[in-house]
Amino acid sequence: MERLDPRARSDIYGRRINRAPSPWRARSVPYLSIMAGSLVPVLLMADLMPLTPSFGFLLLLGWRMVRPGLLPQWAGAPLGAFDDLVSGQPFGSAILLWSLAMIAIELIETRFPWRGFWQDWFTAGTMAVAYWLAALMLSGASLTPEMVAVALPQALFSVLLYPILARMVASLDRFRLKRARTID
């Protein structure tokens, strides 16, 4: 059998016979990875200027683009609340902005159902830059030209990082659906 077709008994998700994906893993990985994305920048010591784009938001965009329909529409609110607790923004800013982003992507997707890599990148890049600007304006401090100037690399990074993060999300998705459970 395997000599005829090497993928007859296994595929990228593992062996087919007697195996099934773990339901816990399949449901939790998107949420846990986005929350981890919110936490990672906290470990850096950024004393002079913001250093990294919001990985949490970029991962949210990634999951929404790579796996449409996996995250429910309202997922922006709870995930944003978690991000707000550690990001230093006033509580509520990410709840608002992430929810709006989810609605916006849904609307864009209904308008342009056929999508490709470049269009996804364009959408995600536009959203990331809009989020960057909105988060700066809602940071609780009055916006100064200096603040915008030092935060510009952040906007650039978030646009450039999206394709890499989308590949990461795709590999996380493979991990999510690995047939880890043995059926006896």
Added chain:
Amino acid sequence: MAPPSSRRSGFSKKAQYSLFTGYLLAGAGALLGLALLALSLWQPAAFAPLRGVASDAVTPVATGSAVARSGSQGFFESITGYFNAGQQNADLRREMELARIRLAEADAIKAENQRLKGLLALRETETKPVTMARLVGSTATSGRRLAYLSAGASQGVLPGMPVISERGVIGRVLETGRHSARVLLLTDSESVLPVRRAKDNIIAFAEGRGDGLLRIRLVNLGVNPLKVGDMMVTSGAGGYYRPGVAVAVIAKITPDGGIARLVAEPAATSFVAVEPVAQPAAVAELAEPDAPGAEAAPSPAAAASAPTAEE
């Protein structure tokens, strides 16, 4: 790639309703976020307990990464040390010659200082730090410059306490959790600190610009007496900081003061001391008319009245 066809509602009433409910819930989430945002912009301290719990949870992990960070800094410094050892040696020799002279001068000043203090019958008080802790992380994505400290309310840290490294002022405690605290760094654009020039009594405010530099604004306008390289230290006005701690060095002169660089960069420090509020009575009196928000930095108006009272 088209979206999966199962996500198109078509004529199915059930699918249409679930799609509609999705929009409704997402819209409700956005509205909730807007309300919470308005609340926390109005009352910045409103969600402090929640954030305290979150930072308590993050701090143990962050402490590990902070240890690794300070370790790797030493490693890279020792490598770069090999490359410019010769030049550095000559420079250090020259600097040491100068430092010996300055030290001798400082001894003289110290003696004079003691004599004058004796005349004034001032008691030499040693400030004992509340606790020593690590700066374990920061808000690296936000426009605000806040850092996380690995000590909290259970170590006696309270909002308002100054955080000081061996080089100078780092910032001020903003919110506390049980085992962690948030520190408002000097570079945050909401941070204001009353300072004076180290060698005389020219008083000014050091405001964070949000880009890693401080804006020094003189209180008395007129001819700008500041020069590049002047050291600014805390003046003690406002009551939060004890006087005479190094803050910043002037790097550029502007019409109303200058632009200054930090003396103590938080990223370059491993341990910091949390000191008690220098004059709790003064702080309480100044804070009385204001709302009891933890965000309230020593406001220019409040702090400006303090130096006149001191002189």
